[in-house]
Amino acid sequence: MNDPQRKRLRLEAYDYSQPGYYFITICTRERKQEALCSIEPAVGAIINRPPRISLTPLGRIVDETIRAIPDHYPGILVDQYIIMPDHVHLILSFRRIGPDGRQIAAPTPLSKIIQQMKRIASKQAGVPLWQKGFYDHVIRNDEDLTNVRQYIRDNPLKWVQDKD
Secondary structure, eight states, X not given: OOOTTXXXXXXXXXXXXXXXXXXXXXXXXXXXXXXXXXXXXXXXXOTTOOOEEEEOHHHHHHHHHHHTHHHHSTTEEEEEEEEOSSEEEEEEEEOOBOTTSSBOSOOOOHHHHHHHHHHHHHHHHTXXXXXXXXXXXXXXXXXXXXXXXXXXXXXXXXXXXXXX
8 A cells, every 4th residue: 555645766757677777776674874984083193084884794694685686686786785773775787698698687666676675684683674665776877876976985985974
């Protein structure tokens, strides 16, 4: 049943199974702090040095689940991702055409892939991990892809800076 108060997150009339890049953000249930990892500032005098990320046992389950996405969905690649204390950012690349020019698999919508990943991680964890839904951004060009990749790389440092 659809909740009329709930904001629609997907683009209407957009085919989320077509080839391209998709930026996804998934939040932990109730945005529970440090459910997935802790982030500690880097030690040393180097400014903007990447902080140290230590995955929790739940974070390790999420990491394994993300890495397994291509095993379950041929033609879907995990381009880049970061596990943060209370959310995950990832870029998925949908490639349905193999090196020989033939289609590798039937199209699978983005929502099904994310729903399955969330379900598997929660089942392995033995607890519900995630908020309902997820945020997505259809990456439209190379500049957009470069900017999103940089955002993912910078996210741990931003997390540390925001805590100060």
